[in-house]
Amino acid sequence: MENASADSLLQDSLDRCRNAGLRRTKALEEILRVLIQAPGPMTLTSLGAALGSQCDKATVYRLLIRLEEHAVIRRLGFHDRSAHYTMRYADRHDDYLICTGCGSVESLDIHCPVEVLEREISSNSGYTKLYHELQFYGVCPECAR
Amino acid sequence: MENASADSLLQDSLDRCRNAGLRRTKALEEILRVLIQAPGPMTLTSLGAALGSQCDKATVYRLLIRLEEHAVIRRLGFHDRSAHYTMRYADRHDDYLICTGCGSVESLDIHCPVEVLEREISSNSGYTKLYHELQFYGVCPECAR
DNA sequence: GTAATTGCAAATCATTTGCTTCGTA
DNA sequence: TACGAAGCAAATGATTTGCAATTAC
Numbered sequence: 001m002e003n004a005s006a007d008s009l010l011q012d013s014l015d016r017c018r019n020a021g022l023r024r025t026k027a028l029e030e031i032l033r034v035l036i037q038a039p040g041p042m043t044l045t046s047l048g049a050a051l052g053s054q055c056d057k058a059t060v061y062r063l064l065i066r067l068e069e070h071a072v073i074r075r076l077g078f079h080d081r082s083a084h085y086t087m088r089y090a091d092r093h094d095d096y097l098i099c100t101g102c103g104s105v106e107s108l109d110i111h112c113p114v115e116v117l118e119r120e121i122s123s124n125s126g127y128t129k130l131y132h133e134l135q136f137y138g139v140c141p142e143c144a145r
Numbered sequence: 146m147e148n149a150s151a152d153s154l155l156q157d158s159l160d161r162c163r164n165a166g167l168r169r170t171k172a173l174e175e176i177l178r179v180l181i182q183a184p185g186p187m188t189l190t191s192l193g194a195a196l197g198s199q200c201d202k203a204t205v206y207r208l209l210i211r212l213e214e215h216a217v218i219r220r221l222g223f224h225d226r227s228a229h230y231t232m233r234y235a236d237r238h239d240d241y242l243i244c245t246g247c248g249s250v251e252s253l254d255i256h257c258p259v260e261v262l263e264r265e266i267s268s269n270s271g272y273t274k275l276y277h278e279l280q281f282y283g284v285c286p287e288c289a290r
Numbered sequence: 291g292t293a294a295t296t297g298c299a300a301a302t303c304a305t306t307t308g309c310t311t312c313g314t315a
Numbered sequence: 316t317a318c319g320a321a322g323c324a325a326a327t328g329a330t331t332t333g334c335a336a337t338t339a340c
Contacts, residue, residue, distance in 0.1 A: 023314055023319060044304070056322045061305070063320090077222040081330075082304055097270060108266065113258040118281065121253065125242060127283035134279045136263065138272035168294065168339050189329070201297045206330070208295090226305075227329060 009036050013072055013087070020070040027055040031063055032072075032087075040105050041076050041084035041096075076133060078105070095134040101143030108136070154181050158217055158232070165215040172200040176208055177217075177232075185250050186221050186229035186241075221278060223250070240279040246288030253281070 013032045014024060022028060034050045035042060042050070044064065048057050064085055067073040076084040078098055084105075086094070094107040114132050122130045158177045159169060167173060179195045180187065187195070189209065193202050209230055212218040221229040223243055229250075231239070239252040259277055267275045 021319090025314075025320060027321070057304095058306080058323080059321050075224065077224050079220065079222050079228075083224075097266060097272060099272070100274075106270070110262065110266075113262070114279065117255065117258070121242060121255075121281055122283065125251070125283075126286040127242060127244070127281075128289055129245075130281055130283035132279065132281045134259065134277065136266055136272075136275055136277045138267065138270075138275035141271040144273055166294095170295065170339075172296075203298080203331080204296055 006033075006036050009087070009089075016070065016072055017067070020066075020072070022066060022070070027059050027063060030054055031060060031067075035073060035085065035087050038086070040107060041078075041086040043080070043082040043084055045082060047085070076135075078135065079137070095136070097136045097138065099140035099143055100137050101139050104140060151178075151181050154232070154234075161215065161217055162212070165211075165217070167211060167215070172204050172208060175199050176205060176212075180218060180230065180232050183231070185252060186223075186231040188225070188227040188229055190227065192230070221280075223248075223280065224282070240281070242281045242283065244285035244288055245282050246284050249285060 010029075010032055013036070014029070017028060017032075018024065030051055031047065034047060038050075044057065044061055047060055047064075051060065064073065064075075068075050068085070071088055073085050074088040076086065076096070078084055078096070079100070080103065092109070093112060094109060095112055097106045097108055098104070112134060114134060118130050118132055122128065155174075155177055158181070159174065162173060162177075163169065175196055176192065179192060183195075189202065189206055192205055192209075196205065209218065209220075213220045213230070216233055218230050219233040221231065221241070223229055223241070224245070225248065237254070238257065239254060240257055242251045242253055243249070257279060259279060263275050263277055267273065
């Protein structure tokens, strides 16, 4: 992802945050900047490391929660003990392939056949605001050596 | 699930455990018995509660890990902080529908279109022992009131 | 008899929360 | 200026681990 693109993504995200009623603080900007440039989902801890001591862990934590509520980011539950977060873009839905050995995460930009099911399940169950999370687990070539 | 069926499932599971080299202990039997009868996935804590003081939490924890390694049970990562476990049967793969409000879990015995993808991903990525986990999240009718 | 399991207690570690201070709108 | 947000410190709570005592094979 090039700089120009990353910049406009940051702008878009900040706009969405303002519309959601979030104040434009340094922590917000930095978190979004890091997440946008990240090659993959990040945990609270890895975000903290990437931010250095620019913002407090509790601040990051609370912002992540709000960002997820407002659908700016997506929260992922891998088999890891910690939650992973990644940007949520309207035109893109990633599923993931995770190695059960080393824990490495690859994103799969596959056309997920689940979207159809989603609508079906929604009408059968009466659940609203449906979304899904799909993960594939396996042993990567390295770990299989 | 009736008793006769539950009994034979327990037998089958115990057999698989023996083949895996696990000793037949009281803790093992009790954990399997509870999981087999459970209406849905259980956490370490709920398992502990169901077992009363029949076995120590650490014992349950270590057994769950081994049972998962030997594919007797399946571990699920919901957005809950805790891991959920459920029996794994050869002829059955459940996906789940979870309410983001109250956390209730329903299992979906749908024919999951992901199985096909799984093989495809396996050959593209070189990953082996692939399996997947699919969850739908949404707001249940109650919580939407 | 012996190596695998337990039980109990203590250590981790990722959150989560309370509260005071700061800064944006 | 008022109220949401940040920073700091302390509380949770679900795992994880160490080690001595048991127990299945």
